[in-house]
Amino acid sequence: MAADALVELENVHFARGPHTVLDGVGLRITQGAIVSIMGASGGGKTTLLNLMAGTLAPQAGRIRVAGQDLQTLNFGDLYRLRRRMGMLFQHSALFTDFSVFENVAFPLRRHFRLDESVLRKLVLMKLEAVGLRGAAGLMPAELSGGMGRRVALARAMVMDPMLIFYDEPFTGLDPISVGIIATLIRRLNDALGATSILVSHDVQETFSIADYGYILAGGKIIAEGTPDTLRASDSELARQFLGGKPDGPVPFHYPAKDDYATALTGVWAAGEAI
Numbered sequence: 001m002a003a004d005a006l007v008e009l010e011n012v013h014f015a016r017g018p019h020t021v022l023d024g025v026g027l028r029i030t031q032g033a034i035v036s037i038m039g040a041s042g043g044g045k046t047t048l049l050n051l052m053a054g055t056l057a058p059q060a061g062r063i064r065v066a067g068q069d070l071q072t073l074n075f076g077d078l079y080r081l082r083r084r085m086g087m088l089f090q091h092s093a094l095f096t097d098f099s100v101f102e103n104v105a106f107p108l109r110r111h112f113r114l115d116e117s118v119l120r121k122l123v124l125m126k127l128e129a130v131g132l133r134g135a136a137g138l139m140p141a142e143l144s145g146g147m148g149r150r151v152a153l154a155r156a157m158v159m160d161p162m163l164i165f166y167d168e169p170f171t172g173l174d175p176i177s178v179g180i181i182a183t184l185i186r187r188l189n190d191a192l193g194a195t196s197i198l199v200s201h202d203v204q205e206t207f208s209i210a211d212y213g214y215i216l217a218g219g220k221i222i223a224e225g226t227p228d229t230l231r232a233s234d235s236e237l238a239r240q241f242l243g244g245k246p247d248g249p250v251p252f253h254y255p256a257k258d259d260y261a262t263a264l265t266g267v268w269a270a271g272e273a274i
């Protein structure tokens with residue numbers, strides 16, 4: 001593995017039954033970077049995150065994280081490695097019966113036996129970093145969507161992870177909250193000396209904080225580079241995706257057996273393709 005690569009995938013194949021999701025994916029994520037993974041819905045981005053986190057295993061290829069080959073790790077070593085990873089999902093997934101403080105404290109309580117005073121310090125430090133120390137005593141139901149996402153961010157960071165996965169962290173937020181979350185992702189990544197991998201459809205916000213990006217289509221990486229390189233990509237697929245164009249290499253129309261005029265006059269059975 002190259003000296004400064006924290007995550008490296010080589011020729012990774014992953015299928016669900018007969019459906020190939022990833023077809024020979026290779027990528028290299030540099031230590032300290034924020035890297036975005038983009039692509040059309042259902043293209044395998046979340047699958048890719050799960051493979052890097054070791055919660056799914058590929059049918060072929062290699063995945064190395066922090067110099068360790070995930071496929072050769074035993075359960076204990078994989079568990080220890082995964083403890084050094086943080087995750088933030090689209091739905092903040094806060095525990096509704098726990099206060100903000102207890103939500104953020106949860107990973108620490110689960111993995112360590114800490115004095116309450118130490119735990120309190122660690123939790124409040126992370127809540128302060130996301131601007132919500134004052135909300136420590138609130139319940140999740142009392143938070144706005146943006147606040148909830150910030151609490152989830154504090155929880156994802158509370159163990160000082162080396163690697164943080166974000167799956168659609170901006171979805172469902174107003175533009176101000178999106179900007180706050182994006183800024184926090186960059187700031188916390190740099191303050192913790194972490195590496196972040198970000199799946200998002202929000203091209204503008206993602207490119208404002210990402211150092212490098214990959215675009216996934218048809219199970220393969222079809223473009224990669226800095227945000228500027230990707231914006232200037234001559235790949236039609238990349239341009240269609242980044243420009244949000246409804247038609248292009250990914251067609252607007254679901255494939256049909258007949259042309260439109262024939263379909264209007266034809267007869268067909270229920271469920272038959274027309």
Ligand SMILES: Nc1ncnc2c1ncn2[C@@H]1O[C@H](COP(=O)(O)OP(=O)(O)OP(=O)(O)O)[C@@H](O)[C@H]1O
Binds near residue numbers: 016042043045046048
């Ligand atoms: N648990 C599962 N069982 C069966 N198929 C699945 C499962 N999870 C995902 N898939 C399929 O794998 C493919 C890739 O899904 P994945 O969620 O990785 O895509 P994605 O790019 O993250 O999509 P989106 O942007 O919509 O979240 C899809 O065809 C999806 O239907």
